[in-house]
Amino acid sequence: MSLNEQTKAIQSFITKHSKVSDIPARELSDFYIQLIDCLVDHNHQYYIEDKPLISDKEYDDLFSYLKKIEEAHPEIITSNSPTQGLIGQISEWFQQAKHMTKLMSLENTYNAQDLKERDTRAKKIVEKNNSQVLSGGSLKFSVEPKFDGLSVELIYEKWIFKQAITRWDGRVGEDITVNMKTIKNIPQKLKDPIDISVRGEILMPKSVWKEINKEREEDGETPFANTRNAAAGSIKLLDSAEVARRGLVCYIYDVLKIEDGKLKMDILQFLWLPVFKWKKEADTIDEVIKICLDEKVKKELDSQDIEFDGLVIKVQNEEQREIIWATDHHPRRAVAYKFPAQLAATQVLSVDFQVGRTWIITPVANLEPVQLSWAKLQRVSLHNFDFIKDKDIHLHDWIWLQRSGEVIPYIVSVITDRRTGEEKIIHPPKVCPSCNEAVMQKDMHYYCVNEHCPEKTKQQIQHFVSKNCMDIMGIGESIVDLLVENKIIENIADIYKLSDPTIQIQLRKFPWFGDKKVTEIAKGVEESKHKALRRLLNGLWISHVGKKMAQDIASQIEEGRWKIENVDNLEKAITDITFLDSIYWIWEKTVESITTFFHNKHNLKLLEQLEKAGINIDPNKYTDLIKASEAKGSFSITGSFDLPREKIAELFQQQGYLLHESPTKSTDFMLIGEKAGSKKKKAQELGLIIYEWRESITKQFPFLKTIITETNKPKTQSLF
Numbered sequence: 161m162s163l164n165e166q167t168k169a170i171q172s173f174i175t176k177h178s179k180v181s182d183i184p185a186r187e188l189s190d191f192y193i194q195l196i197d198c199l200v201d202h203n204h205q206y207y208i209e210d211k212p213l214i215s216d217k218e219y220d221d222l223f224s225y226l227k228k229i230e231e232a233h234p235e236i237i238t239s240n241s242p243t244q245g246l247i248g249q250i251s252e253w254f255q256q257a258k259h260m261t262k263l264m265s266l267e268n269t270y271n272a273q274d275l276k277e278r279d280t281r282a283k284k285i286v287e288k289n290n291s292q293v294l295s296g297g298s299l300k301f302s303v304e305p306k307f308d309g310l311s312v313e314l315i316y317e318k319w320i321f322k323q324a325i326t327r328w329d330g331r332v333g334e335d336i337t338v339n340m341k342t343i344k345n346i347p348q349k350l351k352d353p354i355d356i357s358v359r360g361e362i363l364m365p366k367s368v369w370k371e372i373n374k375e376r377e378e379d380g381e382t383p384f385a386n387t388r389n390a391a392a393g394s395i396k397l398l399d400s401a402e403v404a405r406r407g408l409v410c411y412i413y414d415v416l417k418i419e420d421g422k423l424k425m426d427i428l429q430f431l432w433l434p435v436f437k438w439k440k441e442a443d444t445i446d447e448v449i450k451i452c453l454d455e456k457v458k459k460e461l462d463s464q465d466i467e468f469d470g471l472v473i474k475v476q477n478e479e480q481r482e483i484i485w486a487t488d489h490h491p492r493r494a495v496a497y498k499f500p501a502q503l504a505a506t507q508v509l510s511v512d513f514q515v516g517r518t519w520i521i522t523p524v525a526n527l528e529p530v531q532l533s534w535a536k537l538q539r540v541s542l543h544n545f546d547f548i549k550d551k552d553i554h555l556h557d558w559i560w561l562q563r564s565g566e567v568i569p570y571i572v573s574v575i576t577d578r579r580t581g582e583e584k585i586i587h588p589p590k591v592c593p594s595c596n597e598a599v600m601q602k603d604m605h606y607y608c609v610n611e612h613c614p615e616k617t618k619q620q621i622q623h624f625v626s627k628n629c630m631d632i633m634g635i636g637e638s639i640v641d642l643l644v645e646n647k648i649i650e651n652i653a654d655i656y657k658l659s660d661p662t663i664q665i666q667l668r669k670f671p672w673f674g675d676k677k678v679t680e681i682a683k684g685v686e687e688s689k690h691k692a693l694r695r696l697l698n699g700l701w702i703s704h705v706g707k708k709m710a711q712d713i714a715s716q717i718e719e720g721r722w723k724i725e726n727v728d729n730l731e732k733a734i735t736d737i738t739f740l741d742s743i744y745w746i747w748e749k750t751v752e753s754i755t756t757f758f759h760n761k762h763n764l765k766l767l768e769q770l771e772k773a774g775i776n777i778d779p780n781k782y783t784d785l786i787k788a789s790e791a792k793g794s795f796s797i798t799g800s801f802d803l804p805r806e807k808i809a810e811l812f813q814q815q816g817y818l819l820h821e822s823p824t825k826s827t828d829f830m831l832i833g834e835k836a837g838s839k840k841k842k843a844q845e846l847g848l849i850i851y852e853w854r855e856s857i858t859k860q861f862p863f864l865k866t867i868i869t870e871t872n873k874p875k876t877q878s879l880f
C-alpha cells in the first residue's frame with residue numbers, strides 16, 4: 161500500500177472512530193502501530209525528502225489523534241512514537257550537533273475557537289500561580305508573521321558567529337555552519353561582545369524561488385513545490401558556492417540563551433540581527449482573533465517577497481510568560497495561527513505536450529476550470545513522467561491543487577476516493593507535438609531532437625527579443641509565430657534580416673504589418689546591434705546562463721586580459737577553463753553547458769551569422785542607449801537606493817553616460833548607495849571619483865533634482 165493509500169485508510173478509520181473509546185479493543189494496538197508508521201513516513205517526507213504528501217492540518221490531525229490514544233492508554237506508548245521526540249533520519253552529510261536548549265515547536269490553531277481555548281487554558285495557569293500578574297484579567301499578546309521556512313539555531317560567542325544547527329528533533333540537528341555563512345543578511349559579527357544563541361528561519365524569497373524554478377523547468381528538473389522546500393533543499397547542499405547562488409535569507413525571532421542580565425526588549429535589533437519588522441499588539445484574545453481573520457493583514461503579508469503560512473501569537477508580558485512557560489514539547493507562551501491552505505479540487509480533462517527550447521517535451525494537464533484564491537485555473541504542469549508516476553496521476557483523476565507563492569499552481573495529490581474506474585494511464589508522446597518528428601527518451605524526459613522544430617525556434621526567438629535580452633520592441637508572441645510559420649525567420653540571427661528593405665516590403669504584405677510597425681521593428685532590430693554583451697549572452701539561452709550569470713561573464717571579460725573583437729575571440733575566451741574558473745560563483749554544471757554550447761558547430765555558425773549581421777560582441781563597446789564614442793563619461797553603480805538601481809542607471813544613460821557593470825580603470829565615476837560592498841572597495845582601490853547618493857550630488861548632476869531631495873536620503877533597500 162502506498163503512503164497515500166495508507167494515510168487515506170487511517171484518516172477514514174479516525175473519522176469512523178472520532179473518540180478513541182470507539183476503537184474496538186482488539187484493533188487498538190494494530191492501529192496504534194500503523195498510525196506511528198504513517199506519521200514517521202510523513203516526517204521523513206517532510207524533513208528529509210522535503211516533499212510533504214499531506215497538508216500541515218492533516219498531519220496535525222493525525223498527530224493529535226495519536227496523542228489522544230496515548231493519553232487514554234499510556235501503557236502502549238512506544239519509544240518510536242513521534243510524540244516521544246524522534247523524527248525520521250538525520251541527513252548523513254552533515255555532522256550532528258546538540259542544541260543549546262531544546263528547540264520546541266509551536267502548537268497550531270486554525271480558527272477563533274482554537275485561539276479562545278488556548279487563551280482560557282493559559283489564563284487558568286496564570287491565575288493558579290499568580291493571579292496578580294493578570295492585569296485586567298487578560299494576557300497581553302504580540303502577533304508576528306509565521307515564516308514558512310526552515311528553523312535554525314545560530315550561536316554567537318562574544319561578537320562572533322560560531323555555529324548554525326538545523327532544528328531536526330529539537331535536541332540534535334545538522335551542523336550547517338559553512339552554508340549559513342553564505343547567507344548575506346546574517347552578520348558574522350554582532351554589535352556587542354555577547355554570548356547568545358538565537359532562533360530564526362531560513363527562507364528563500366519568492367522572487368528567487370520563481371527564478372530558480374524557471375531554471376529547473378528549463379533544465380528538466382522538477383521545480384520546488386514552494387519556497388520552504390526550496391530553502392530546505394538549498395541550505396543542505398554540499399556545495400556552499402551553490403548555496404550562495406540560491407539567495408537565501410534568514411530572520412531571527414527568538415532568543416534561546418543569553419548571558420545573565422543581558423536579555424532586554426529589542427535585544428535582537430540592538431545586536432544588528434535581522435528581524436522582520438511587522439508586528440501587531442493586542443490586549444485581548446478578541447483583538448488577536450480580529451488580526452488573524454483580517455483579510456487586509458493576509459493581503460499585506462502576501463505582498464511581501466517572503467512566504468508566511470500564518471501568524472505567531474506570543475504572550476508579551478514578561479511575568480506572564482515566566483508563569484506559563486512550557487509543556488514538554490510546546491511553549492505555552494506562543495501559539496501559531498495557520499492561514500487556511502489555498503486548496504481546490506478539480507479534474508484532469510486531458511493532457512497536452514509542450515516542447516520547450518531545451519528540447520524537453522513537458523506534459524501539461526488541462527483541467528476542469530477551478531477558482532483558486534483569486535485566479536481561475538485551467539492548466540497545470542505535470543513536469544515530467546517521474547512526477548506523474550510519483551503522484552500516480554491518471555487522465556480523468558480528481559486532484560488537489562495548491563497555490564503557493566501567489567502564482568504557480570501545484571498538484572498536491574490525487575483524490576483516490578473519487579476514482580470511478582474510468583481513469584486512464586497518461587502515455588508519453590511518440591512524436592513531437594510541434595513538428596511530428598519521433599521523440600527520444602532519456603531518463604524521465606522525452607525530447608524533440610529536430611534542430612528545426614518550429615516551436616523551439618519560436619521560443620528561442622521570443623527569449624532573444626525579450627526585455628532582459630536584446631529588448632527589441634514590437635516583436636511579440638503572435639508576430640514571432642507569424643514570422644516563423646511563414647519561414648521569414650528560422651533562427652535568432654534571421655531577426656536581423658527584419659531591417660533589410662526587401663524583407664520590409666515582404667512584411668508589409670501581411671495585414672498586421674503597417675508602415676509604423678515595420679519601421680518600429682527595424683529600428684528596434686538596428687538599435688539592438690549595439691547593446692551590451694551580457695544581453696547577447698543571456699539571449700543565446702545557454703543552459704544555466706541566465707541574466708545574472710551572463711552579466712558575470714560579461715564583466716569578467718571586461719575586466720580581464722581578454723580582447724574580444726570577433727566570435728572567434730569570444731569562443732576562445734569563454735571556453736578557456738581558467739577564464740570560467742575565475743568567475744566567482746560559477747558552477748561545474750554551468751561550465752559544462754557553456755563549453756558544450758560553444759563547441760557545437762551549429763551554435764558557432766549562428767554566432768558567425770550574428771556577427772555578420774553587425775551585432776556587438778566587444779564588452780567595452782556597447783551603447784545600450786548611446787554610442788560609446790559619444791558618451792559624456794562612464795560610470796558604475798553599487799549599493800541600495802530608495803528607487804531601483806536600474807532606474808538610476810537608466811537616467812544616467814539617458815543623459816549620455818555609459819554604464820560599466822563593474823568599475824574598471826577606465827570608469828570615470830562610481831555612484832554609491834547604502835550598504836555598498838566589494839564594488840565600492842574596488843572603486844576606491846582604482847581611485848575612481850565616488851558620488852554618494854545624497855542631495856549634494858545634484859550639484860554635479862542637476863538632472864537628478866527631480867528625484868533626490870534631503871528627505872529621501874538613502875534608505876536600506878530591504879526585501880520589503
Ligand code: IVH
Pocket residue numbers: 264265266267304305306307308310311312360361413414472491494496
Ligand atoms: S517563535 C518557542 N516566531 O514555526 C518557539 N516561531 O512550530 C519559538 N516560526 O519551526 C517560536 N515564524 O521555527 C516563532 N515569528 C515566529 C515564527 C516561528 C516561524 C516557526 C518555528 C517552528 C514553527 C512552529
